[in-house]
Amino acid sequence: MLSYEPGDSFVHRLDPRAKLAVQVGFALAAFAHTTPRGLVILTALAGCVLAAARLSPIAALAEARYALPFLLAGPAIAAFTLGPPWIALSQAVAPALASYRVLLVLAVSVVYVRTTRVRDSRAAIQRLVPGRPGRFLGVGVALVFRFLPVLLADLSRTRAAMRARLGSERGLIERMGIVTSAGIQRAFGRADRLGVALRARCFAWNPTLPALRFTRHDLPALGLAAALVGWAFV
Secondary structure, three states, X not given: OOOOOOOOOOHHHOOHHHHHHHHHHHHHHHHHOOOHHHHHHHHHHHHHHHHHOOOOHHHHHHHOOOOHHHHHHHHHHHHEOOOOOOEOHHHHHHHHHHHXXXXXXXXXXXXXXXXXXXXXXXXXXXXXXXXXXXXXXXXXXXXXXXXXXXXXXXXXXXXXXXXXXOHHHOOHHHHHHHHHHHHHHHHHHHHHHHHHHHHHOOOOOOOOOOOOOOOOOHHHHHHHHHHHHHHHOO
């Protein structure tokens, strides 16, 4: 599940602001160099990031599996033509590179989520974005990181329950309707309980957040982020 997992890897010890800087630099470089050569370099770099977090590429792909159908659909639709030869592979090259670019960015994002505590992410955002906008963004990120895995688990349980009741014998449209309606009902129920829990715990708009400080471990990450940003603008 896409959530934080405790560990002692190199990436776990980094300041969340350094990890965010690497993410931003990687995304800028990926969108600026969506070429075969650029993507080969970024693939090697993404592999190094996964290795530093002790996360396998298969596990990262499993976390991003919900986006894979959309990434595959883009090149497939671009290759289709309304007349002979019906399939033009040359038209799918650019969309395929763009989809692969997004996949690499998602892999690096998975590393951030799996190695960063929610409170640390909120603290980093509120220190990078001052004032009420930063507090608003910090609260939003914290709620998404805590709420999204719960909703995905609810959908998985709904699908498992439907299969246990021979729901797989139903048509695709009917199955999608059942899962969607159940997911929406559970999401609204979760939201109501979340609101009650926040009021019961006297939810603070500006709580005392964990202290963040850069250490010598963050120097390679900050250097990598600066190099990626510079490469993006070359």
